[in-house]
Amino acid sequence: MRRFxxxxxxxxxxxxxxxAHxxxxxxxxxxxSSFLWQSGRHxxxxxxxxxLTAALDQAHPAYWLLR
Incomplete structure (x- = not known):
């Protein structure tokens, strides 16, 4: 996997x-390819x-349940 x-x-x-990454x-x-990220914005x-780790964790706090 490439590192950035x-x-x-x-x-x-x-x-x-x-x-858009x-x-x-x-x-x-x-x-x-997601329509939710048109022009680089969501x-x-x-x-x-x-x-976006902090923002996604705040928006979806139960992520760890899905792992």
């Missing part, structure tokens, strides 16, 4: 033809190209 620095991840913001708990996910709250 924070600076590299920031380039994958879904803008100017770049794919997000990081969650140390893993990077390509969300480009529901006006989150930007692609960033680590």
């Amino acid at each position: 620095t924070i600076e590299e991840l920031a380039r994958y913001n879904g803008k100017d033809g770049m794919p 997000i990081a969650y708990r140390g893993q990077v996910y390509d969300v480009s 529901q006006v709250l989150h930007e692609a190209g960033a680590d």
Whole structure:
């Protein structure tokens, strides 16, 4: 699996033809094909190209139950 620095991840913001990637708990996910991430944004709250661990844990606190 490819590793990303924070600076590299920031380039994958879904803008100017770049794919949209997000990081969650140390893993990077390509969300480009999701209609929820059009133009590198998700529901006006989150930007692609960033680590969204804290935001996702707050929005979905029962994630650990699904593992």
